[in-house]
Amino acid sequence: xxxxxxxxxxxxxxxxxxxxxxxxxxxxxxxxxxxxxxxxxxxxxxxxxxxxxxxxxxxxxxxxxxxxxxxxxxxxxxxxxxxxxxxxxxxxxxxxxxxxxxxxxxxxxxxxxxxxxxxxxxxxxxxxxxxxx
Numbered sequence: 001x002x003x004x005x006x007x008x009x010x011x012x013x014x015x016x017x018x019x020x021x022x023x024x025x026x027x028x029x030x031x032x033x034x035x036x037x038x039x040x041x042x043x044x045x046x047x048x049x050x051x052x053x054x055x056x057x058x059x060x061x062x063x064x065x066x067x068x069x070x071x072x073x074x075x076x077x078x079x080x081x082x083x084x085x086x087x088x089x090x091x092x093x094x095x096x097x098x099x100x101x102x103x104x105x106x107x108x109x110x111x112x113x114x115x116x117x118x119x120x121x122x123x124x125x126x127x128x129x130x131x132x133x
Contacts, residue, residue, distance in 0.1 A: 003126045007119070008053060014118045015049050015111075022107045045108070048088065049115065056084050057119050065127060073124045080120030081113045088112055 019042065057080050064072065064079070089112075092105045100108065 003129075004058075007058075007122050007126055010122050011049070011053055011115065011119050015045070015115050018111045018114050019045055022111050026104065026107060045111065048112070052084070052088065052112070052116070053119060057116065058123075060084060061120065061123050073127065076124045077117045077120035080123075081117035085109075085112050085116050 023041070061076055061080070064076070089109055092100060092108050096102050096105050
């Protein structure tokens with residue numbers, strides 16, 4: 001239980017750092033945003049973070065760990081970063097020019113690649129420190 005909390009806390013911290021970098025990049029390079037846009041972006045990305053980490057990342061990696069033990073730990077970051085994010089990538093690219101601009105969708109996708117990679121990496125590190133049942 002404690003290691004699961006640490007995993008989600010680390011993932012939240014990575015999300016916070018990544019969202020700050022994306023907002024700065026968007027503000028400096030691309031365009032100026034109002035507070036309404038920024039708050040909507042924060043709420044949306046946090047919602048997706050909760051959905052992805054609790055309902056997709058953690059159960060899938062737990063299932064893979066039970067089925068394959070430690071054989072494929074090196075692939076967990078890649079699985080989280082790319083394969084498990086495919087539905088989200090499809091959603092963000094379909095929403096271009098309706099909810100997102102193309103640059104915002106690209107930054108959005110990059111943020112979840114980074115968060116997914118870190119989640120897979122942190123999951124692997126936590127699983128290696130304790131015996132797998």
